[in-house]
Amino acid sequence: SQTIHQWPATLVQPVGSPLSLECTVEGTSNPNLYWYRQAAGRGLQLLFYSVGIGQISSEVPQNLSASRPQDRQFILSSKKLLLSDSGFYLCAWSVAGFPGETQYFGPGTRLLVL
Amino acid sequence: GESVGLHLPTLSVQEGDNSIINCAYSNSASDYFIWYKQESGKGPQFIIDIRSNMDKRQGQRVTVLLNKTVKHLSLQIAATQPGDSAVYFCAENPNSGYSTLTFGKGTMLLVSP
8 A cells, every 4th residue: 555754744943944844655656746835724735746756846936846856755845944934734646647636645744934 | 717615614513413515616627526634733634536427426424426517516424423523625636738636725524522
């Protein structure tokens, strides 16, 4: 069966510090991978998605970037965090192919920027 | 742009009642729909899905109904339990090239014992 991992689970960072959130998927090959942000009490905002190694689509221009160095690894980064980057970050995967199929979510990372 | 929305932001029910959560979508080309459940502090969890060639699909205690004529999707939960308390999202596949899922804002379901 497939599993998706995210770490860390919780992170408190000062404004201006760098960020690296990691997501890995097990039990599947060449998945589509996604990064979302969810503000408190709000819906899901798609940040990035990837259909293959080195292929990143950015949905929202912002202070963040994403990379996919390996088939089942997806990293969300920032060089300098802003207060507005606080939120709940979710990674998800779907089967290879068109990215409109079922997405399966990880446990999320709670980020607080102070 | 086209989007998925929900009628009710919060639904409060008594344990044992049946719950109905509604979702309206605006893209008539959408061909696949999913319901997710998100408990506090956790990632969304897949509940049930339905393709546009179906009107109804049943799972364990859950039923999804799709009315393409009025572009409406609903999730019915039978014999609601306190463990069903969560935010429920609907999502649609706009069926447009490499488009990803579009998510609604969510409905909070509160179940009282």
